[in-house]
Amino acid sequence: MGARALTFRAPSPLPGWTRGRVLTHPARSAGSRGRLLASARGGVDLPQYADEAQRAREIEEDAGRPAAVLLDDMDTALRRFLAAAGDHPADAWEVPVRWLGGGLRPVRGVVGSMLREVEVHHTDLATGHGPDRRPALLVGRELETTVRRLRDDPGAPPMTLVADEDRIPRVTGAGPGPRVTGPAADLPGWLTGRTDGGALAVEPPGHLPAHRSGAADRARPATGLASAQRRGRGWCAASPAWARASSATAASSAGVVVRWPRSVRTYGVNMPR
Numbered sequence: 001m002g003a004r005a006l007t008f009r010a011p012s013p014l015p016g017w018t019r020g021r022v023l024t025h026p027a028r029s030a031g032s033r034g035r036l037l038a039s040a041r042g043g044v045d046l047p048q049y050a051d052e053a054q055r056a057r058e059i060e061e062d063a064g065r066p067a068a069v070l071l072d073d074m075d076t077a078l079r080r081f082l083a084a085a086g087d088h089p090a091d092a093w094e095v096p097v098r099w100l101g102g103g104l105r106p107v108r109g110v111v112g113s114m115l116r117e118v119e120v121h122h123t124d125l126a127t128g129h130g131p132d133r134r135p136a137l138l139v140g141r142e143l144e145t146t147v148r149r150l151r152d153d154p155g156a157p158p159m160t161l162v163a164d165e166d167r168i169p170r171v172t173g174a175g176p177g178p179r180v181t182g183p184a185a186d187l188p189g190w191l192t193g194r195t196d197g198g199a200l201a202v203e204p205p206g207h208l209p210a211h212r213s214g215a216a217d218r219a220r221p222a223t224g225l226a227s228a229q230r231r232g233r234g235w236c237a238a239s240p241a242w243a244r245a246s247s248a249t250a251a252s253s254a255g256v257v258v259r260w261p262r263s264v265r266t267y268g269v270n271m272p273r
Contacts, residue, residue, distance in 0.1 A: 151172055
């Protein structure tokens with residue numbers, strides 16, 4: 001089902017969010033990252049948002065508009081962001097800017113985080129764009145980021161996560177706990193509550209560990225590994241070939257395809273942790 005056939009006032013799989021809110025979120029996120037790029041270029045302090053309330057207000061105010069307006073808004077916002085990132089001076093990617101929450105981090109983070117916003121919320125629209133369809137670069141970084149957050153969470157269950165593609169054990173909680181194995185895309189998909197873990201296997205056999213991430217909290221038996229065909233795309237956390245390619249595409253959460261300029265993709269390899 002394409003985005004233009006969706007009812008945007010209907011609930012999305014994301015608890016408490018309509019599809020309109022899900023679609024509006026990356027549009028406003030693109031605008032906020034445009035402010036950070038402008039801040040870095042101009043040497044002025046333009047925060048991503050004044051505060052969390054501004055972020056929530058922007059999403060809420062725009063989420064109830066007609067479908068055509070939502071789609072055009074998101075497409076325009078993403079293209080404006082891509083143009084700004086593509087024109088960003090090569091020597092200004094390390095300039096610190098003020099992200100939401102007040103933290104100063106290099107502006108290069110706008111690229112990887114924007115790609116994540118687009119891909120993750122595309123999944124939240126429930127149009128069939130699952131974690132297994134995300135770019136290989138994002139899959140690797142998403143797994144590492146999710147594992148790192150679990151390591152910082154004192155309430156995280158002990159477990160050892162192993163991606164089929166690299167077989168590296170990643171221990172969380174008081175570890176090592178049960179060993180959860182499967183495709184790299186499916187591990188963070190399950191950990192963030194966006195898949196049910198059906199492509200994962202657990203040792204010793206039994207239920208996947210329960211954790212605090214929405215839909216994934218429902219413990220369920222692991223049914224075994226995904227087929228080799230499903231996980232045959234391969235995975236690399238920072239593929240130089242991806243950065244060298246003359247062009248690349250990323251599907252937006254409205255089903256609109258946008259092109260990532262060369263400079264954007266080059267800096268996307270260095271997504272900040």
